[in-house]
Amino acid sequence: MTRARRAAYVALSSFGCIVFIGLCAILSGAPLLFPSLGPTAFLVFATPQAPGASPRNTVFGHLAGVLAGLTGLAATGLLTAAPDLTHPSWPRIGAAAIALGLTCAAMAALDIPHPPAGATTLIIALGLLHTVPQVIAVLVGVVLIALLAVLINKLFGVPYPWWRFLEEARSPVASRR
Template identity: 30%
Template sequence: MRHFFVRHQPPHRPHIALLAGLGGLAAIGVTGAFSLHAGVPLLIAPFGASCVLLFSLPGSPLSQPMNVVGGHVVSSAIALGLHMLLPGAWWAAALAVGLAITLMALLRVTHPPAGADPLLVFAADPNWGFLAMPVLIGSVSLVVIAAVFHRLTGTVYPLKAP
């Protein structure tokens, strides 16, 4: 039972942990300010979790631009389609999460925070415009801010192609 409580994540140096927090603050802050200024919604709750990966684990394959944007778009598109076909079916949200995981894995764009997108779609009842804004524009914004932030702080992001 003790193996359930072992922390496998290597420790962060305090200044790296602080930079990760500042990066998340900057990404959500800038995207939120732009959203307010433009009068369009660009933030969704799963983007907070995306920031954890983008700024705390920028070298992870799950944090790379194609994964962040592709994962959110794929998951939201599946959810929107199922929600249109099966409105009000409680089990359709579970099906959407399962299908999103499967398709992200097959397309090699797995991004764990995007697994929450179907739940948001079923709770908020958005139309297909949700896919462009906030999902596509918002996730691209986060990636651009992360790339600039990491360049300024000396961290390699995104990873170079093999």
Template identity: 40%
Template structure:
């Protein structure tokens, strides 16, 4: 019985060791790519554009800097939600909904600039108030204020689902890495 427990304990240690032994130079790029793949495959499976540019920096944080508070599940989800809210509010409040989208037209209008200024201000404010800073959420904010996303329920839902998908997968992989690193100490 004691030998069996020792074997299980050694087996548990061995299973954590292989993860711990993966160097960061291999782990981080692999996990970042895997996170993007997961969201992309989900989007393809459901025929929805759930993969968007600000998820790249989110994957980067979760994979390369798993100890950072900004990489936590709460920060990822709430950060993208307040980024979304800030961008939507700014566009609606300043009447930028009819201005041409900057990324597809190459035309930067004054109202889009002012919407971006207000959106960034609100994004930072919400991050402080909700104790949920997440730098990639600033990109989500600008995607709305510059017209990459439209101020519609459909685009908002795409952002929410994409953010939740990467947050769930990223948190799982982040916790695996953190636990493996803790057992190293």
């Protein structure tokens, strides 16, 4: 694929995913569309064979980010606090630092690298999306983009794993570990 065709594919696929998820957000009234879906879209369409782009890493990386973000909020007593990005406080900094550290540790320990999950954990830890309905919406948005990536990449013949560990389990290299 030429560089221009690849750029067009990445742009149009990312555009289509965000429009679809945005439409679902409008229809549901839920915050399904949030900032870290942007880098996720880039990963799954620009580098579909990269470990961080796999559906498994996408879903579990963001899940780790959400859980770590909630843990950071709970540990600092901010679970029910309103977000405030304009007046940093030590508890808010602590929530963000705890959340990011836990997210990075979980992704490394579980071998599920997905860099955009670091943004998701900060979105949660900074209180931007932290209620139960909002957290569920974030996870639904992540599942939607993972499913759309599988569908779009397969539809256009772009090699993309269905679920990373299934491909690894079938490879001869995986059996030598």
